[in-house]
Amino acid sequence: MKTFKKIKLILLIAVPVSLIGSSCVTTNKISNVTGALLWSENCIRCHNAPSPTDFTDIQWGKIGMHMKVRANLTDDETKKIVEFLQSAN
Template identity: 40%
Template sequence: MNKKLIICALITFISLPNLADDETTLSGAELINNNCARCHNSRPVREFSISEWRVIMPHMREKAHLTGSEVKAILEFMEIASSPAQPVEVTLAKSLTVNPRDVLTRYGCQGCHQVQGAGGTLGPSLDNVISEKGRAFFLRKVKEPQFNNSSSAMPQMPITDDELEALAEFLSSI
């Protein structure tokens, strides 16, 4: 498991452009921010193709008082920034991807519900909800809070299936 995680991390690291070590890339980004953006606001790099930028930049060099190496740094940065990201497929075990306590915090569940004695009292405690109502009820209630009670105050949250599964697994274990 750890070996797979290390391999995935290495693949991700290798496939990303190494911006931190490339002085021209960093200075290109700074040059755009400190010079070009003054007049042109934050225009998208993909507004023009790299070929078009290569024609535009020398003309702007004089107006912006840029050196040849600064123009080169800007063009190199634009080339990197406009190139499409290379997709990297990473598969992690569910236990590594979602922490159920983070889910409780992210969606503010304990503002209304108690979990292990901590939280609000507006809604029912979640400690025994799965053992008493069943997993299917819990999953549906979170996805469709008013399905069994149209006046339920519980809001519909944008919870992902993985987050919901992790939360259900956690609540089943307490």
């Protein structure tokens, strides 16, 4: 029962905060989102977003594959983010 109480506590705090914060979100279809936006939205889920100039084109290709595995990014997201980082480098 203790476990369920804690789960409820976490959800009771976190879900309303998130819903309020996301209430102004425009529901872009993911397929229409640009690589630049995906870069800014997905990197910050775990860490600060790096600048495109922080790594070379070749390195971004490898980092993209690493992040696809580590963060379970979709194939489309990974391709768009890597293309953006390489084009803005």
